[in-house]
Amino acid sequence: MNMHEVASKTDRGVGDVLIDSSAVRYSSGGKLVDALPPTTVRLSPGSFTAVIGPSGCGKSTLLNAIAGFVPLSDGVIIVDGKHVTKPSPDVGVVFQQYALFPWFTAAGNVEFALRRFGMPAQERHRAVLSALEEVGLADRAKSYPAQLSGGMRQRVALARTLAGRPKVLLMDEPFGALDAQTRLAMQELLLRIWEARRTTVFFITHDVDEALVLSDQVKVMSAAPGRFIDSIDVTSPRPRSVEQIDDIYVANRRRILRLLRHSDQTETVEAASNPAHSRH
Amino acid sequence: MKQSAWYSPPFVVSLAVLLGVWWLATTAGAVNTVLFPSPQAVWGAAVELYRDGDLVSDLLVSLRRAAVGFVVGSVLGVGIGLLTARLAVFGQALHPILNILRPIPAIALAPVAIVWFGIGEPSKYFVIAYTVFLGVWLNTDHGAAHVAQTYIRASRSLGAGTWREFFEVILPAAAPHIVTGIRLGAALAFLSLVAAELTGASAGIGYRIQEARQFIRTDRMFVGLIELGLLGAMLDLCFLQLSRRLVHWEST
DSSP, rough: OHHHHHHHHHTOOOOEEEEEEEEEEEETEEEEEEEEEEEEEEEEETTTEEEOOOOTTHHHHHHHHHTTOOOOSSEEETTTEOOOOOOTTTTEEEEETTTOOSOOHHHHHHHHHHGGGGHHHHHHHHHHHHHHHHOOGGGGEEEEEEEGOOOHHHHHHHHHHHHHOOOEEEETTTTTTTHHHHHHHHHHHHHHHHHOOEEEEEEEEOOHHHHHHHHHHHEEEOOSSOOOEEEEEEOOSSOOOTOOOOHHHHHHHHHHHHHHHHHHOOOOOOHHHHHHHHHO | OOOOTTTTTTHHHHHHHHHHHHHHHHHSSOTTTTTTTHHHHHHHHHHHHHHHHHHHHHHHHHHHHHHHHHHHHHHHHHHHHHHHHHHHHHHHHHHHHHHHHHHHHHHHHHHHEEEEOOSSSHHHHHHHHHHHHHHHHHHHHHHHHHHHHHHHHHHTTTEEEHHHHHHIIIIHHHHHHHHHHHHHHHHHHHHHHHHHHSSOOOSSSHHHHHHHHTTOHHHHHHHHHHHHHHHHHHHHHHHHHHHHHTTHHOOO
């Protein structure tokens, strides 16, 4: 049985994420910090949403909340009708620093995700190889993460997360640590895999081009406390390629860059005016 | 991490230089050989001890004590370390106690152990196991408590349950610290062995050193010291090789 077919069949049409007035607040040194102000967003099934915004604006906090890693202090997050209270294999995560288990081989890492299905060992073994094949690393199955390059590690991490057949895929600057060329190759790979699977994706990035190449929709966040200040629909047709640049692309790019620059300025202005406020 | 093997040229050279300087200093009369015996005298004492049968029997007695104490201490150290690191109840209950016990040296414990367990073997096992336990516990606890958050998050979002998370994520993630603790434990077993044998023992390397002191037989004392040094170094080398194989992903 071909695992990809099974995966695409079961994944299609689900992965509905509802983020309703969700806020994350925690106390640090006796002070309450608003890591995420009340936020409402919906990720429709099979959509690819990119989130871009300045460092520390709360986009990673939002991702961690959807993943069930950090508890909400307000609001709810609902994935396919279920409240998110803890991590679940329905919501897969690809981390920036790979988070591969260094004590397992590439195959062992992928197998870790497959173990929850309780399939026979032989079938599992085949599924491991086909998952690695999908990211072009079938020949490195027996390599340990330390023996792989950064790009290869992230490909194994992607294969591992996808092997668990998540309905929603969360990616926190997954290609941020890679060099420019490897990053382009990873974007191509992700486009190819995603266009075949159509899992709901929530993708955090600092890279405007990356956001525009990959996503259906780019959401721009302001500086902390981060709010969504704009949402840009990327209508460029699929299948896409990382080399494809059209007029829509250029216009969108200008719009996002302006928003980000503006958002940085408000941050600076606020910081500069704070001492004056405190004198009153 | 590069380490010269025991047969490597630098090792042989440094040993030869040490022996040479030692031999020169003692034969040239630079030091009082009653206090600091010559290498030949130490060799002679070793042969003498061997002929008496004491060398081998002391070695076996001491190794047995160190081994029993080491195994008991390590097993308890790893087990309790994992509990105190991963279960809040155990951590909160045991951390204060263990932190007070930690600074108490084995040598201070030996007299108490004799009162508790008599002058037989159990008091030696206790002193050694206790010392090994604290070293292994500290490292295991630290390692298992500081597992990178992303590993645990990755494990949970990949659908692993509590047991799989423990055995396949926390244990291997803490393994480098646990192995370091066990290696330290082996060294501690030898340190506390002597403490345990200095009082209330009738055999063993530590006892033989103590006995030689009464007759001012520094040559015999040196035999004991060299034995301890060689044994400790050899054991450490074994554990180093073992740990490299066990936590191979750490050294690459």
